[in-house]
Amino acid sequence: MKITLDHMYMVTGLLLMVFALRSLTDRSNGKRVGTALFWALYAVTFLFGNAIPSGIIGAMVVVMALIASCKGLGLGFYGEASKEEKRRQADRFGNSLFLPTLVIPIVTFLVAKFTSLGALVGLGLGSIAGLVAVMALTKDGLGRSINEGRRLIDAIGWAVILSQFLAALGFLFDKAGVGGVIAQMVSSVVPTGSALATVVAYCVGMALFTMIMGNAFAAFAVITTGIGIPLVVVMHGANPAIAGVIGMLSGYCGTLMTPMAANFNVVPAALLEMGDKNGVIKAQVATAIPMLCINIALMYFLAF
Amino acid sequence: MIRLVGVLVVIVGLGLRLNPLLVVIVAGFSSGLAGGMGPYEILEAIGTAFVTNRYMSLFILTLPVIGLLERHGLREQAELFIMKLKGATAGRIMLLYMLFRQATSAVGLQLGGHPTFIRPIISPMAEGAVAKGRELPQSVLDQIRSMAAAAENYGNFFGQLIFIAAGGLLLIKGVMDQAGYSVDLLTMALYAVPTAVAAFLLAAVRYTMFDARMKKLSLKGEEERR
Numbered sequence: 001m002k003i004t005l006d007h008m009y010m011v012t013g014l015l016l017m018v019f020a021l022r023s024l025t026d027r028s029n030g031k032r033v034g035t036a037l038f039w040a041l042y043a044v045t046f047l048f049g050n051a052i053p054s055g056i057i058g059a060m061v062v063v064m065a066l067i068a069s070c071k072g073l074g075l076g077f078y079g080e081a082s083k084e085e086k087r088r089q090a091d092r093f094g095n096s097l098f099l100p101t102l103v104i105p106i107v108t109f110l111v112a113k114f115t116s117l118g119a120l121v122g123l124g125l126g127s128i129a130g131l132v133a134v135m136a137l138t139k140d141g142l143g144r145s146i147n148e149g150r151r152l153i154d155a156i157g158w159a160v161i162l163s164q165f166l167a168a169l170g171f172l173f174d175k176a177g178v179g180g181v182i183a184q185m186v187s188s189v190v191p192t193g194s195a196l197a198t199v200v201a202y203c204v205g206m207a208l209f210t211m212i213m214g215n216a217f218a219a220f221a222v223i224t225t226g227i228g229i230p231l232v233v234v235m236h237g238a239n240p241a242i243a244g245v246i247g248m249l250s251g252y253c254g255t256l257m258t259p260m261a262a263n264f265n266v267v268p269a270a271l272l273e274m275g276d277k278n279g280v281i282k283a284q285v286a287t288a289i290p291m292l293c294i295n296i297a298l299m300y301f302l303a304f
Numbered sequence: 305m306i307r308l309v310g311v312l313v314v315i316v317g318l319g320l321r322l323n324p325l326l327v328v329i330v331a332g333f334s335s336g337l338a339g340g341m342g343p344y345e346i347l348e349a350i351g352t353a354f355v356t357n358r359y360m361s362l363f364i365l366t367l368p369v370i371g372l373l374e375r376h377g378l379r380e381q382a383e384l385f386i387m388k389l390k391g392a393t394a395g396r397i398m399l400l401y402m403l404f405r406q407a408t409s410a411v412g413l414q415l416g417g418h419p420t421f422i423r424p425i426i427s428p429m430a431e432g433a434v435a436k437g438r439e440l441p442q443s444v445l446d447q448i449r450s451m452a453a454a455a456e457n458y459g460n461f462f463g464q465l466i467f468i469a470a471g472g473l474l475l476i477k478g479v480m481d482q483a484g485y486s487v488d489l490l491t492m493a494l495y496a497v498p499t500a501v502a503a504f505l506l507a508a509v510r511y512t513m514f515d516a517r518m519k520k521l522s523l524k525g526e527e528e529r530r
Contacts, residue, residue: 049358054351058349062350081375091377140375148371149368171352217471241492242492248475269450272418272422275443291502291503
């Protein structure tokens with residue numbers, strides 16, 4: 001039997017279901033019912049996502065969003081170790097603590113490189129291998145590691161579903177024809193006689209539309225067919241390969257500046273338990289804007 | 305103009321600091337309705353996209369591993385490890401990680417990530433290098449953590465297109481092919497290099513400035529204690 005991504009979704013779903021059940025019995029969590037319901041619904045989308053009609057899944061997602069917006073998620077009790085205890089443990093295990101964290105990327109890499117299973121299945125298998133490694137090292141059981149996992153996912157909270165949710169929004173924006181309107185607006189204000197002006201329009205257009213869609217890949221087709229090809233390539237004769245790749249990199253500058261790219265900007269802020277959920281974006285703006293200018297210059301000097 | 309109503313909802317909603325999930329629902333429904341879809345069709349679109357993109361959240365599987373290691377002092381050990389290294393500063397650690405991320409993704413390796421590297425290793429090391437055994441206030445921790453999270457993104461974004469079979473390059477090729485231009489993957493990969501170099505140099509400047517800022521902060525902290 002070949003291991004597929006669906007098996008990894010099954011494991012994730014089971015883990016989330018255990019989180020849900022433990023949340024429900026966690027009396028120290030004042031919002032245990034909301035928390036449990038949220039993780040249980042999420043678990044169902046992993047376990048039965050392909051079997052349930054997508055309209056029902058959509059409704060479940062809306063319910064999850066409503067639970068989160070009504071502040072229905074809370075923190076519980078996870079039997080955490082004290083700071084002193086952790087220091088003692090660090091002294092006891094030393095640098096061997098790094099080994100299980102390295103098992104995850106190494107197994108991911110090996111699976112991606114030497115099997116036909118793909119990197120995502122690799123990540124799943126790597127996590128399982130890492131779990132075995134950490135339990136062997138610390139002699140702790142599965143229950144404790146699940147509780148620690150629950151501590152982390154409760155700290156991330158609703159932000160965990162934001163990336164998947166935003167992908168749906170990108171699709172709906174596309175349906176409404178948002179991209180076409182933006183491309184039209186940009187090309188109507190650009191002085192098309194100047195090659196530099198069209199390059200600026202293409203690069204800035206990529207960055208802006210990426211910020212709206214949260215994803216440079218989603219922005220690329222729209223802005224390249226709307227601005228890049230007609231104005232930069234056809235009108236001014238830029239090399240399409242060079243203009244294309246630098247256009248995409250300009251889109252990445254937009255990714256650095258938008259909460260819509262939740263998996264890169266918002267989820268990490270939650271994962272790192274930062275006070276300010278937009279802190280990562282704020283740190284990145286001072287890199288993203290100069291990089292956008294550099295990309296404009298590179299396209300202007302290299303693509304013609 | 306009505307087509308842009310969803311975009312407007314997002315900008316206004318996030319501006320008012322409403323819950324992003326709520327903002328996305330309202331934006332999605334208004335955008336879908338503006339695009340001529342019915343309510344159930346919109347729910348179906350949300351459900352389909354949500355299920356197709358489950359892979360984005362597979363990192364959940366790493367949480368029990370990271371959590372259990374943290375219980376046994378992973379973060380404390382990362383801090384200790386860095387304090388013993390001479391010349392290790394927060395900025396240098398993060399810049400080095402970015403270079404590692406750029407170099408590995410340029411050859412097609414997806415080694416890295418916020419859950420597997422930044423939270424358990426890079427951020428605690430950077431925090432340890434700044435704190436040198438003292439307690440840091442949350443505002444300073446936030447600054448260090450945001451710069452550490454950014455290092456992962458810089459390395460990933462400004463390295464990946466150098467790899468000749470990168471998904472991004474294949475997408476560019478697809479779009480250009482459809483428009484009647486045949487483009488060469490190797491040329492594209494090559495022209496991703498100048499941006500990658502520029503990104504590294506710019507990051508080097510920013511992380512050096514960050515170190516200077518942290519140093520000033522710790523000097524000030526010492527004066528206050530005196």
